Amino acid sequence: MNLTGAQIVVECLKEQGVDTVFGYPGGTILNVYDALYQHSEEIKHILTSHEQGAAHAADGYARATGRVGVCLATSGPGATNLVTGIATAYMDSVPMVAITCNVNLPLLGKDSFQEVDIAGITMPITKHNYIVKDVTILADTLRKAFSIARSGRPGPVLVDITKDVTANTCDYEKKSPEKVAWRGRYKEEELDQAVGLLESARRPFIYVGGGAVISEAYQEVRDFVERMDAPVCDTLMGKGVIDGHDDRYTGMIGMHGTKASNFGVSECDLLIALGARFSDRVVGNPRKFAEHAKVLHIDVDAAEINKNIKTDVSLVGDLKEVLSRLNGRLSKQEHGEWMAHIAELKNRHPLNYDAGELSCPYIMEEIDRVTEGRAIITTDVGQHQMWAAQYYKYSSPRTLLTSGGLGTMGYGLGACIGAKMGQPDKICINIAGDGCFRMNMNELATASRYNIPVIQVVINNHVLGMVRQWQTLFYGKRYSQTVLDDGVDFCKVAEGLGCEAILVTKKEEVAPAIEKAIALKKPVLLNCIIPEDDKVFPMVPAGAPISEAFDAGDIEK
Numbered sequence: 072m073n074l075t076g077a078q079i080v081v082e083c084l085k086e087q088g089v090d091t092v093f094g095y096p097g098g099t100i101l102n103v104y105d106a107l108y109q110h111s112e113e114i115k116h117i118l119t120s121h122e123q124g125a126a127h128a129a130d131g132y133a134r135a136t137g138r139v140g141v142c143l144a145t146s147g148p149g150a151t152n153l154v155t156g157i158a159t160a161y162m163d164s165v166p167m168v169a170i171t172c173n174v175n176l177p178l179l180g181k182d183s184f185q186e187v188d189i190a191g192i193t194m195p196i197t198k199h200n201y202i203v204k205d206v207t208i209l210a211d212t213l214r215k216a217f218s219i220a221r222s223g224r225p226g227p228v229l230v231d232i233t234k235d236v237t238a239n240t241c242d243y244e245k246k247s248p249e250k251v252a253w254r255g256r257y258k259e260e261e262l263d264q265a266v267g268l269l270e271s272a273r274r275p276f277i278y279v280g281g282g283a284v285i286s287e288a289y290q291e292v293r294d295f296v297e298r299m300d301a302p303v304c305d306t307l308m309g310k311g312v313i314d315g316h317d318d319r320y321t322g323m324i325g326m327h328g329t330k331a332s333n334f335g336v337s338e339c340d341l342l343i344a345l346g347a348r349f350s351d352r353v354v355g356n357p358r359k360f361a362e363h364a365k366v367l368h369i370d371v372d373a374a375e376i377n378k379n380i381k382t383d384v385s386l387v388g389d390l391k392e393v394l395s396r397l398n399g400r401l402s403k404q405e406h407g408e409w410m411a412h413i414a415e416l417k418n419r420h421p422l423n424y425d426a427g428e429l430s431c432p433y434i435m436e437e438i439d440r441v442t443e444g445r446a447i448i449t450t451d452v453g454q455h456q457m458w459a460a461q462y463y464k465y466s467s468p469r470t471l472l473t474s475g476g477l478g479t480m481g482y483g484l485g486a487c488i489g490a491k492m493g494q495p496d497k498i499c500i501n502i503a504g505d506g507c508f509r510m511n512m513n514e515l516a517t518a519s520r521y522n523i524p525v526i527q528v529v530i531n532n533h534v535l536g537m538v539r540q541w542q543t544l545f546y547g548k549r550y551s552q553t554v555l556d557d558g559v560d561f562c563k564v565a566e567g568l569g570c571e572a573i574l575v576t577k578k579e580e581v582a583p584a585i586e587k588a589i590a591l592k593k594p595v596l597l598n599c600i601i602p603e604d605d606k607v608f609p610m611v612p613a614g615a616p617i618s619e620a621f622d623a624g625d626i627e628k
Contacts, residue, residue, distance in 0.1 A: 076206045076237040077102035080170065081110050083213040087248055089141050091115045091132060091492050093125040093485075097145025098185065100172035102237035104143075117492065117521060120513040122149050124485035126156020127511075130165050131486030134472045135447055136493040137287065139166045139220050146173045147185030150231070151192065155479060157227045158196040162476025163308060164285060166225035168216050169193075175235040176204050190231050198226035206239040214246065222251040224372040225285060255388025256373060264384045266400050268367050272341035274409045275301040276361075278324060278353075281308025281475070282346015282370055282390050284468045288312075291394035292345060298398055299343075300406045302413040304332035306347055307460055310471040315444075315464035319410070321417060325353040326611045327457040330420035330620050333611065335413050336361050337618035344368045346390045349379035350476070351613075359616035369393050420609075422461055429578050430601055431455055431502075431530045435462035437581045438500060438528075441589070446498040447472065447490050451483040451507030454536035457607040459502045481510030487525045488518055498526070498589060505531040505555055512564060518594035519569030526588045527570075527596045529561050532603045540606050565596035575599040 074082065080103050084092065092114060096104045107116055119125040122144045129140030140160075144153050150171040160167045174183045190202045199219050201212050209232065216228040269275070277299065283292050292312050296303050296319055303313050304324040313320050322329035324336060336342060342364045347353070354360045357380060365383040368376055369390055376385045386393050424432040435458055438446065444464050449472040450456040456473055465471050472490055474482040487501035503511075508529050518525050530536075535553040542550050562572035573584045575597055588595035608622035 072243055073240050074243045075102065075106070075240050076209050076232065077106040079206070079210050079243050080213065080232070080237070081106045081114065082243060082245065083210055084114055084141065085110070086214070086245060087139065087217045089114060089139070091117065092141040092143055093117045093119055093128040093132070093489065094143030095119060095122050095125060095145070095149060097149045099146040099174060099234040100143060100149075100237075102234065103170070103172060115492070117488070117517065119485065119517050122152035123156050123481065124488075124511060124514045124517060126153045126167075126169065127159065127482050127485030128489035128492070129167050129169075130156060130160045131449060131472050131489030132493040133160070133165050133167055134486070135469055135490035135497075137469065138493070139168055139217055140489065142167070142169050144169070144171050145185070146171065146189070147187050150187060150189040154192060154196070157193055157229065159474050159477045159479045159482060160227040161196045161198070163474065164225050164281060165227065166220040167227040168220050169227060169229045171229065171231045172237060173202070173231050173233050176233045179233065190229065193229045196227070197229050200229035200231070202231040202233070203236055204233055206236045206241045209236060210243055214249070218249050218251065255386070255393060257386040257388055257393070261384060261386055262396060262400070265367055265386055265397060268341060268365060268384055269299065269343070269397070269401055270404065273406065274338060274340040275299055275343060275406065276336050276339035276341070276364075277301050277303040277343045277345065278336065278347055279303060279305040279309040279312050279345050280347025281306065283309055283312040286346060286371070286390040288346070288391035288394055289468055291391050291398060294398050295394050298401050298403055300404045300410065301343070302335055302410065304328065304336065306350075306353060307471070307473055307475040309347065310460065311465035311468040314466045316466060321413060322422070323460055325617060326355070326613070327461070327607050327609065328617070328620070329422060330609050330622070331413065331416040333609070333617040333620045334416055334420070337616070339364045342366050344370070345394070346370055348375045351379075354379060355611050355615050355617045359618065428602065429576065429581070429599065430605055431458040432462045433578060434528065434530070434581055434599055435459055435502070438585055439463045441582055441585045442498050446470070446500050447494060449473065449483045449487040449490060449499065449501045451501075451503040451511075452478045452480050453504045453507060454540065454605070454607045455502050455504045455530040480507040483507065484511045484514040484525070484527060487527070488514060488523055491523050491525050500526040500528060502528050502530065504536055505529055505533060505561070506535040508561065509559075512561070512568075515565055515568040515570050515594060515596065522593055524592045525594055526585075527565070527594070529596065529598050530601060531561065531598055532601050532605065534603045536605070537607070539603070543604070543606070545612070561596060561598045570594040570596055572596045572598065
């Protein structure tokens with residue numbers, strides 16, 4: 072059948088099973104929005120308050136569901152407003168397709184009104200991108216974009232379409248989405264070497280990253296941990312693959328990881344990295360990281376092998392498939408003495424906080440208790456992000472959505488809206504500091520407009536908490552531009568944007584506020600006032616070995 076380019080865009084979205092898109096209209100993308108109007112029963116469009124919110128919402132939708140998230144924007148500033156969200160998705164390997172429209176083909180390259188080379192701008196932060204100047208290749212380009220976004224190591228793909236292409240017509244024939252198949256690049260002898268390393272280890276430690284979530288290797292990882300009889304830690308991206316209540320679980324690793332994880336990894340003789348990339352926030356000083364251990368690294372992306380940490384054996388392939396094969400070959404291991412030592416480390420170095428006053432750790436524990444650990448938690452970036460990772464016990468994957476690689480302040484509320492659209496039966500709660508919330512609070516209007524019942528928890532200490540913590544510890548308490556003690560009333564802001572608001576100043580108010588927010592079934596803000604000098608511990612100074620993790624007790628000694 073003969074369709075316009077705009078109609079082809081919509082038909083391709085339907086082909087790919089897209090049920091929700093997030094975006095903001097403008098002049099060059101009007102034809103696409105007109106076509107969407109005709110299909111509003113099949114594809115729900117969420118009009119965000121800002122294009123960055125649309126990108127984060129598409130990201131949150133993708134992380135919560137495992138499907139490709141989609142966002143739309145017009146040319147010029149509309150397109151550039153997506154950039155931070157695209158970079159966020161790229162750093163955390165999130166499958167997303169961003170569709171932008173540009174000026175008419177004859178106007179390209181002439182500094183036309185609202186013209187920008189968005190393909191050039193986003194080239195370093197996408198898996199691939201396209202500019203479509205011919206309507207006859209539009210459908211296949213969009214199909215390729217979705218295939219690339221979800222294959223191998225996922226990531227964002229941008230498709231920029233000139234406005235005249237959206238108006239031009241050509242024949243369109245419906246096609247089914249290609250099935251993504253991934254073949255590992257490892258050899259049988261490498262698999263044998265891996266088994267040999269695993270069976271000869273006396274002090275193995277397992278380190279789980281976001282690749283375990285992406286590959287949906289949850290059961291394979293848990294079976295592997297059981298078969299290895301080894302302690303296991305995770306990264307921000309790997310939360311929930313291992314049940315946070317599991318006896319073998321030691322908590323997060325790295326700059327704000329537990330002492331049990333950091334000390335245990337520093338003492339192990341074999342470190343097994345599952346879908347992790349050895350980021351600087353995990354490794355600290357690479358020369359001192361797991362310096363007594365051999366390293367087995369399993370990852371889908373060959374570029375990650377030996378990039379940050381030298382490996383002894385590596386297997387490049389889909390983690391689910393690789394672990395299935397390893398589990399089939401690996402004999403049941405026993406490491407009783409090592410596991411007893413790790414248990415003693417956990418007992419000696421538990422996470423702790425001041426229980427005498429209202430704090431974010433207490434709030435996270437109450438959210439965990441009230442929701443029975445079944446909520447989806449999104450976060451912004453900073454102290455609250457680390458407390459959310461430390462004190463909520465994630466028992467299943469895709470339940471902590473956070474900007475790990477880029478560290479994007481303003482990520483959480485848009486992502487929470489996207490998560491709720493993708494998982495409407497889940498309680499979705501965004502945890503934000505007051506500094507982060509100022510960057511995205513306009514998206515409360517989006518939640519209100521569609522009555523999306525997200526819960527926004529503001530951890531309000533009237534400062535930029537993580538930056539202040541560094542200023543306290545390393546900059547002589549010179550609090551340059553980190554004090555936010557002004558007249559902004561977040562409860563009034565939320566009410567003005569059409570949401571309910573609850574002020575929380577005491578510990579005994581936390582649980583009733585959470586319960587009320589859940590029961591209201593509408594967007595609710597909880598403004599929680601905590602002390603300005605609460606700190607996230609443990610902590611490893613930037614560039615220091617993770618074996619040098621310290622906490623408040625160490626400072627007092």
